[in-house]
Amino acid sequence: MARRRLAVIGAGAIGRMHVERARLHPHAEVVAIADPSPAAQQFAHAEGLRWFADYAAMLDEVRPEGAIVATPNATHVDVGLACVARGVPALIEKPVADHVEDALRLDRAAREANVPLLVGHHRRHNPILRRAREIVRSGRLGKPVAANALATFYKPDAYFDMQWRREAGGGPVLINLIHDIDIMRFLLGEIVEVQAQTSNGVRGFAVEDTAAVLLRFASGALGTIVVSDTAAAPWNWDLAAGEAAHYPRQQENTHFLIGTDASLTLPQLDVWEYRSGKGWHEPLTVERSTPHAGDPYHEQLRHFAAVIAREEAPLCTADDGARTLAATLAVHRAAASRAPAVPADAMQR
Ligand SMILES: NC(=O)c1ccc[n+]([C@@H]2O[C@H](COP(=O)([O-])OP(=O)(O)OC[C@H]3O[C@@H](n4cnc5c(N)ncnc54)[C@H](O)[C@@H]3O)[C@@H](O)[C@H]2O)c1
Structure with a gap:
């Protein structure tokens, strides 16, 4: 399987961990980071990655094959909808949203646009x-x-x-x-x-x-x-x-x-x-x-690459994530x- 060109939106604690895991992964390659914080800009620079303050501009310019959304919970739905609108499959960190109705709105938009979303309940992997x-x-x-x-x-x-x-x-x-x-x-x-x-x-x-x-x-x-x-x-x-x-x-x-x-x-x-x-x-x-020892974040990345390729259905959809949230x-x-x-x-x- 080819390495999927991914972007990370929100490079705080868990976003950086995804970048580190992807560095070692045969199926994933992070090419850009979107996060307005100076710390994220420095991190992107140190990693040799393109950096954007604004995730919408990043999605339009970089056109990644997939996005990892690791921003604060309250922003997940807006960022997820921006990915869906551009046809970009997204791995959205848990919880999928702050409110169940927002999670369902995101799920509906993704299904209507036929864009797969995977919620980061990583233990499942x-x-x-x-x-x-x-x-x-x-x-x-x-x-x-x-x-x-x-x-x-x-x-x-x-x-x-x-x-x-x-x-x-x-x-x-x-x-x-x-x-x-x-x-x-x-x-x-x-x-x-x-x-x-x-x-x-x-x-x-x-x-x-x-x-x-x-x-x-x-x-x-x-x-x-x-x-x-x-x-x-x-x-x-x-x-x-x-x-x-x-x-x-x-x-x-x-x-x-x-x-x-x-x-x-x-x-x-x-x-x-x-x-x-x-x-x-x-x-x-x-x-x-x-x-069976195994790093679930590594396996989650493999699965996300297969979801992007439409070879596997998301193990945790936005609807499923909404049910756990509910x-x-x-x-x-x-x-x-x-x-x-x-x-x-x-x-x-
Ligand atoms: N699955 C897991 O194991 C796991 C573990 C920790 C956190 N999480 C989830 O990951 C998400 C992030 O948690 P964290 O601990 O990394 O938080 P954090 O505060 O360390 O990082 C969040 C980052 O998002 C950036 N950000 C904020 N608004 C943004 C925007 N509009 N566009 C782009 N970037 C923006 C911030 O600048 C910050 O760098 C949360 O939803 C959290 O629940 C999941």
Whole structure:
């Protein structure tokens, strides 16, 4: 496959990481950066890339084969629409938008123009998650009855120097839990009802530091997730799955899928099942596959190149990203109202 000529719009923390990953990728080549900040201009210069302050001018002049949109959340839809208008497939960072209706507007525009959009829920490209999905889909677990996940970690105090991280929307529900909700949807299907409690009791900011969430899936299975950014604990995907070298890897499980015939842990991929008699007095057997190490951002780039070539359909469309966003925003609605929230209510087109 030829190297696709890509542009990165928004070269902050994650945008630069995409540039670095693309440098090593046989299917991708970043040729331009659009980001008005002086730091991004310097970065582009150091990388030997064309630099534009204005992304629309960049799209018109460079005409990239694909764009990676890594700007702040509130700008994703406008930037995405600009790409769609020019027929440029885009990899849009998560969350696809701030509001579900905006995500759906973007999805509609992309489908009408027949321009593929891929939302950057990168964990879906992790071989561990791919294997877990195969196991669930094979029926080996029987009927999934429950799922449980922990997203507990300690964000250093300096993280909160930025004002927006102390305000509504800047907390662990929309920044971190959204990934775990996406994992749950990817593995177990649609979430139809959400209950939640949130707390700011430790850090005392306007935004939550901890949340406990109860999920009901369309399949009838039930799930729970706890997220906290003020917890001295190893039980979170970033530490356990070894996706990025700046997180010290911990050999722990963080996600548990529990079925009538077998249960599965992630990221270790342990399968627990009865091999002789079935019942709580019988011995359980555990089979551990070696976790398949692989960089999901690298694989996401390969997939994006194949999406641009129209060889693969996006693994996470804007509609799919909107559904993950709707379930995540339902956590805030449920916590505020102390009543169940239905993600689909936000999906009315
Ligand atoms: N998938 C992941 O693992 C992951 C990780 C971190 C962040 N993200 C997502 O990536 C996005 C960016 O996050 P970040 O942490 O890199 O933020 P950041 O603040 O470090 O970078 C954002 C960049 O966008 C630039 N920008 C702002 N408005 C722009 C515009 N109109 N045109 C072009 N550039 C513009 C800023 O100058 C800045 O350099 C967010 O949506 C975030 O949720 C995803």
